[in-house]
Amino acid sequence: xxxxxxxxxxxxxxxxxxxxxxxxxxxxxxxxxxxxxxxxxxxxxxxxxxxxxxxxxxxxxxxxxxxxxxxxxxxxxxxxxxxxxxxxxxxxxxxxxxxxxxxxxxxxxxxxxxxxxxxxxxxxxxxxxxxxxxxxxxxxxxxxxxxxxxxxxxxxxxxxxxxxxxxxxxxxxxxxxxxxxxxxxxxxxxxxxxxxxxxxxxxxxxxxxxxxxxxxxxxxxxxxxxxxxxxxxxxxxxxxxxxxxxxxxxxxxxxxxxxxxxxxxxxxxxxxxxxxxxxxxxxxxxxxxxxxxxxxxxxxxxxxxxxxxxxxxxxxxxxxxxxxxxxxxxxxxxxxxxxxxxxxxxxxxxxxxxxxxxxxxxxxxxxxxxxxxxxxxxxxxxxxx
Ligand code: CA
Numbered sequence: 330x331x332x333x334x335x336x337x338x339x340x341x342x343x344x345x346x347x348x349x350x351x352x353x354x355x356x357x358x359x360x361x362x363x364x365x366x367x368x369x370x371x372x373x374x375x376x377x378x379x380x381x382x383x384x385x386x387x388x389x390x391x392x393x394x395x396x397x398x399x400x401x402x403x404x405x406x407x408x409x410x411x412x413x414x415x416x417x418x419x420x421x422x423x424x425x426x427x428x429x430x431x432x433x434x435x436x437x438x439x440x441x442x443x444x445x446x447x448x449x450x451x452x453x454x455x456x457x458x459x460x461x462x463x464x465x466x467x468x469x470x471x472x473x474x475x476x477x478x479x480x481x482x483x484x485x486x487x488x489x490x491x492x493x494x495x496x497x498x499x500x501x502x503x504x505x506x507x508x509x510x511x512x513x514x515x516x517x518x519x520x521x522x523x524x525x526x527x528x529x530x531x532x533x534x535x536x537x538x539x540x541x542x543x544x545x546x547x548x549x550x551x552x553x554x555x556x557x558x559x560x561x562x563x564x565x566x567x568x569x570x571x572x573x574x575x576x577x578x579x580x581x582x583x584x585x586x587x588x589x590x591x592x593x594x595x596x597x598x599x600x601x602x603x604x605x606x607x608x609x610x611x612x613x614x615x616x617x618x619x620x621x622x623x624x625x626x627x628x629x630x631x632x633x634x635x636x637x638x639x640x641x642x643x644x645x646x647x648x649x650x651x652x653x654x655x656x657x658x659x660x661x662x663x664x665x666x667x668x669x670x671x672x673x674x675x676x677x678x679x680x681x682x683x684x685x686x687x688x689x690x691x692x693x694x695x696x697x698x699x700x701x702x703x704x705x706x707x708x709x710x711x712x713x714x
Contacts, residue, residue, distance in 0.1 A: 460685070644678050
């Protein structure tokens with residue numbers, strides 16, 4: 330990607346480089362929630378930047394950044410939202426930018442509280458990693474025929490619960506529910522003893538559609554605003570007893586956590602890679618053009634109370650079998666409409682190696698293997714582009 334130099338001092342290992350510039354909603358002691366862009370260890374207060382004339386000629390509605398959520402801003406459309414991000418980027422690189430004299434527009438991240446970035450209308454979770462689906466099939470069904478017959482024809486998914494999606498850092502309640510203990514004949518009601526994470530990413534819809542108007546794979550990118558990290562907390566014992574015949578329910582809907590910053594698809598463009606070969610061939614409405622997978626290094630770390638972090642998984646978003654434009658085309662091919670702020674998650678992102686498994690269910694192979702022998706404590710190479 331082209332070299333960009335900002336006049337701000339940014340740590341070289343910061344996740345918030347001049348190339349990233351994700352959008353989020355933050356608040357401070359002095360002022361309530363509003364929209365911001367992350368850069369280094371700072372947040373640019375977009376409502377202040379707007380008042381200072383940084384976006385003049387872009388026709389930005391005067392209160393669009395003073396909102397609890399980014400939905401109204403996203404609804405302005407990519408021609409506007411892209412220009413806002415690019416304007417911030419060029420201002421941060423221009424030594425003569427009047428922006429330099431606006432300290433009020435910068436808020437230290439350490440003084441800010443992050444909130445949900447969008448009001449999530451609907452949330453869908455896919456099941457699009459072939460390694461993950463194969464592992465689950467081997468564990469619970471037939472190791473020789475791990476994938477169900479539909480899996481390579483359909484991006485399998487289910488409708489989840491939007492009300493319990495929270496930003497990263499918000500504590501969650503350990504769920505209670507019915508479980509069927511091994512060798513028991515009656516279910517018991519108890520606190521879940523098999524709480525798991527699922528390493529996922531999710532994309533956010535950036536454009537409304539009407540019922541009866543499917544989104545093609547060609548148009549899908551125009552409907553995707555950006556991405557967040559997604560942790561689909563899962564109570565495996567509750568899930569195991571309830572999931573037949575209609576799939577996940579209380580084992581999943583008690584909480585999901587997302588990263589509070591939305592990284593735009595434009596920022597992710599340099600990380601595009603070719604996806605895996607899909608065989609058998611997919612139906613015509615799922616055929617896509619170009620590179621639709623993304624090389625995004627992902628890690629899962631566990632920090633026990635009072636102890637240090639242990640990384641238990643190194644995975645990558647590029648492993649996905651079904652990509653986002655296929656997921657969105659499939660989701661809408663029946664006429665289902667989508668709305669700005671809807672969130673569509675990838676499903677657990679596992680790779681081929683055990684070190685790349687994206688859930689404790691797989692890492693411990695349903696509790697049959699000690700996890701200690703699989704822990705990875707060395708620092709991993711991180712792609713911070
Ligand atoms: Ca999931």
